[in-house]
Amino acid sequence: MRINNKYYRSIWLKDDAADVVQIIDQRPLPHEFIIEDLKSMQDCAEAIREMHVRGAPLIGATAAFGMYFAVREALNSESFQKHIGRAFIALAETRPTAVDLFYALRRMQQVIDNCEDLSLVAEACLNEAQAIADESAEQCRQIGLHGLPLIETVSKIKRGGTVNILTHCNAGWLATVDYGTALAPIYAAFDKGIDVHVWVDETRPRNQGARLTAYELLQHGVPHTVIPDNTGGHLMQHGMVDMVIVGSDRTTRKGDVCNKIGTYLKALAARDNDIPFYVALPVSSFDFELQDGLKEIPIEQRSDHEVKYIYGKNEHGTSEVLLTPAGSPVANYAFDVTPARLVSALITDRGICKANERSIVQMFSPEMAV
Ligand code: MRU
16 A cells, blocks of 8 residues: 555565564544554454554454463463463454454464464564565455456446446455455545546544545545545445445354444445445455354444544644533444345355355355365
8 A cells, every 4th residue: 555655565574684574543533544563462452442543454454463462471471371362352352343353363263272382483474474464465355356346347348438336334454464455445446547437435433434545545645535525325326426435343154244333224225226335355354153143243343432422633633522412322333234135246256246145155155164
């Protein structure tokens, strides 16, 4: 990903050494660009919980580095196993919905369990955390390549006219290690010279669309327009959206898709207007153990503060202001579930498949057997 024409990933080892992991603190974006050092398991847990980093694959990669720090800390503690067990729980409890977190923790635990020589465990964990990050970036690149033909086809049908794509939340490089999920095919199309334009849902309450997706697209030069969350249906009714592409925090083996709150309403509007609704995700965002997304996926509820206050910039700098009456109660469900029947297709790192069990099993049977 390019920020002010410099190449970044969203998480990396400082100076390629083993002591410090660096991230872009996403909370003050787009107004301030701050790189933050993570030096311990607790730093990583806090970065995930307080959303310095967010987005399913990036949460996973950060947790993996968190387990690496936990191993280093455990080697200096009284009981290695107890320390590791506590760290695993602390990281697992940061955010409940994005399944990539648990995918990464399981992989790190396996490396720890399989390492017979404690003097080698820290290096093995560092290698595994780096592998999780590298694989994640490559998976997102593949999602871009597999999704590109969907955009190319619409472009051809429109004889090179603008392809209008609506997206929700931030499913770009800031939500992953690089490239993004939903935005990866859009970057691939733009880089190929296809005329694309993105409708960016602002995505209340944390405004990941207005703050982060808009920032990314602007940095890359992709034409886009930020819209209030409730605008999509109107645009679809007036032929102004050719397709919807969103990411996913957890998708079941039957193709039910959990993603940022409000995704379901976009899927309903897309279906009512015969507009394709695509979900882009890597293998790490599938939960092959779950059948029924509505009943089984845990939906994170976050603090009132996110709804009651809004963050922005004025001539004095950045600050938060109170939006609601101070005494009004609020509800803050962070995710919702779009049933598989509303999903036109899944754009995965292996290719495109239908949002049903047969198609998902065909694509991912080796991973499902693990
Ligand atoms: O609460 P967030 O900002 O972590 O939510 C992010 C999303 O909902 C993304 O769409 C999702 O993680 C999939 S894209 C990587």
